[in-house]
Amino acid sequence: MAAVLAISLLALLATARCGLPPAPKVGLALLVLIACWRATRQLRSPPLQRAQLQADGSWLLLTAAGECPAHLLEFSILGKLIGLRWHLVDRRGRLSLLLWPDSVSTEAQRRLRIWLHSARPPAAANDPRSAP
Numbered sequence: 001m002a003a004v005l006a007i008s009l010l011a012l013l014a015t016a017r018c019g020l021p022p023a024p025k026v027g028l029a030l031l032v033l034i035a036c037w038r039a040t041r042q043l044r045s046p047p048l049q050r051a052q053l054q055a056d057g058s059w060l061l062l063t064a065a066g067e068c069p070a071h072l073l074e075f076s077i078l079g080k081l082i083g084l085r086w087h088l089v090d091r092r093g094r095l096s097l098l099l100w101p102d103s104v105s106t107e108a109q110r111r112l113r114i115w116l117h118s119a120r121p122p123a124a125a126n127d128p129r130s131a132p
Contacts, residue, residue, distance in 0.1 A: 001043050008036035048097055051084070053112075057119055059086055061095060070095065075116050082112065 011032045015025055050062040059070045070086035073094065077083075082099040101109065 001040060004036060004039045004043065008032055008039075048095060051086075051097065053115065061086060061088070063095075077113065077116070080109075082109070082116070 012029055015028045015032060018025065020028070048061060048063055052060045052062070054060055059072060061068050061070050068091060069089040071089065073085045073087050075082065075084050080101040083096070084099065085094060085096045087094055099109070099112075104112075
């Protein structure tokens with residue numbers, strides 16, 4: 001968190017010292033502040049400890065803050081990597097996970113791939129990027 005704040009402060013100082021006219025400086029400084037806010041918000045969000053697929057196709061995510069039901073918004077498969085993005089039902093927001101091959105057993109990864117290709121979530125069904 002401290003590194004994000006330090007880099008943001010340096011970016012703001014660089015923006016203030018650059019030779020741009022005042023209006024673009026203000027716009028650039030606002031972009032830096034927005035990026036800092038988003039980065040710190042993401043770092044404060046509880047890390048995902050477990051994602052469990054329920055029998056009805058919904059997901060139950062276990063974070064440091066507790067269990068939270070979720071709906072899968074989209075997924076991407078790139079070689080052996082699986083990207084999952086959920087909408088958190090109880091809380092506002094979304095959660096993303098990049099699943100590496102060594103973070104789950106081969107059998108569980110195979111079953112997840114089969115489920116993703118057969119029971120595609122509604123949002124991903126219309127997305128050409130998630131096509132097999």
